Amino acid sequence: MAKYGVTNAAGGGGIGSDEVSVTKEYVLNGKTYVGSDTDDEIGIGKMVNNGTTANQSLNAGNSINIKKGYHAQDFTVTANSLASQTSATALTNEIIGGKTAWVNGKKITGTIPIQNADTDGDRVWATNASNWAGTFNVGVRNGYYLNGVNWVRYDVPTFRPENIKKGVNIGGVIGTWEGWVPTPQDLYLTGNNYARWYTDYNTGAEDILIFDSGQITYEAAWKKSLDIKTTNTINLAGYSKLICEGSFNFQTGVQAENSASMRIYYTKDLGKTWTQIGVIYLSQFTTHTYVEIPFTPQAITYPIRLVISENFGNLGGRVNGSIRRIRLS
Structure with a gap:
């Protein structure tokens, strides 16, 4: 720094304020001086x-x-390295494809592939499926980012009510299958008309004989007989029973003996003549779910006929119910 306020020891005058340029802003706080601003x-x-x-x-x-x-003293201001400011562990295959990030001083671009919905607007197809012990698992695409996906879809065409035991809820699907499996001896099974049964019976105001979707529904009163016939020829060789399953209700007035019956016939001449080969009589005021009509084994192959009769209708009788299965045994 310059020296200020020095007296000339040889007898000359001192330095005046008008000869210097320093002011108080340029002199350390608390230090004295003579400057251009001190007069x-x-x-x-x-x-x-x-x-x-x-x-x-x-x-x-x-x-x-x-x-x-x-x-x-002198000092420095140093900018820290970008690497020290972007400490991170992400790899390119851990960042969504097309997105960028700074990792340890380097700018990287993600490589995770994006999988958009590919079915039904918001679903993707499962890659596979497995199930065990009450669990059902579907596979998803490994290493993909699912974008706009709410569901994973895996089609199981047989996962339907008719393939699940009746009343059982499996994953929200309630079964309707009643446990019957077709056999070669089945002539009719829950709507599957293997023997091509039909009827030409003319129903009246109080009579019903209908081939419904899963059963044959019938009702008759006043000493009526309802009958169904097969279009197909039936080989009766080796069999001795025609078994009917379903619901058979017989409300037959006051007489119990021979009050209702189920009979089986065959025909050799396309229905012009019917020959009875078996019969069973059923008691009054009784509901049956299983009826066996015995017959003498026949070495024949002809169409057959099933007849359900209410024998004492004039006493207020009625028969009704449904047939869900007809088979030979």
């Missing part, structure tokens, strides 16, 4: 003494305020 008097400096300032470092986006005033 030849001694002034006191106002420069801030910041003392010792350590070296500084900056991260991206930060700043350091370098204060106005005196600093006792």
Whole structure:
């Protein structure tokens, strides 16, 4: 710094304020001086003494305020490396494809493939499926980001009510199958008309004989007989019973003996003549679910006829119910 206020010892005059340019802002706080702003008097400096300032470092986006005033030594401001500011562990195959990120100072682009819905708007197809012990599992695409996907779809065409035991709820599907499996001896099974049964019976106001979707429904009163016939020829060789399963209700007035019957016939001449080969009589006020009509084994192959009769209708009798299965045994 310049020297101020020095007296000329040889007898000359001192240095005046108009001969210097320093002002108080350039003199350390508390130090005296004679300057251009002191009018030849001694002034006191106002420069801030910041003392010792350590070296500084900056991260991206930060700043350091370098204060106005005196600093006792040189110092540096260093920008930290990008790597030190982006410490991370993500790899390209851990970031969605097309998205970028800074990882340890390097800009990387993700490679995870994006899988959009490929069926029904918001579903993807499962890759496979497995099940065991009450669980059902479907496979998903490994290593994909599912975008806009709410469901994983796996088609099981046989997962239907008719293939599940009746009344059993499996995954929200309630079964309707009643446990009957077709055999070669089945002539009719829950709507499957293997022998091509038909009827030409003319029903009246109180008579019903209908081939419904899963059964044959019937009702008759007043000493009526309902009958169904097969279109197909039936080989009776080796069999001795015609078994009917379903619901058979006989409300037959006051007489119990021979009050209702089920009979089996065959024909050799396309229905012109019917020959009875078996009969069973059923008691009154009884509901049956299983009826066996015995017959003498026949070495014949002809169409057959099944007749359900209410024998005492004039006493207020009625027969009704449904046939769900007809088979030979």
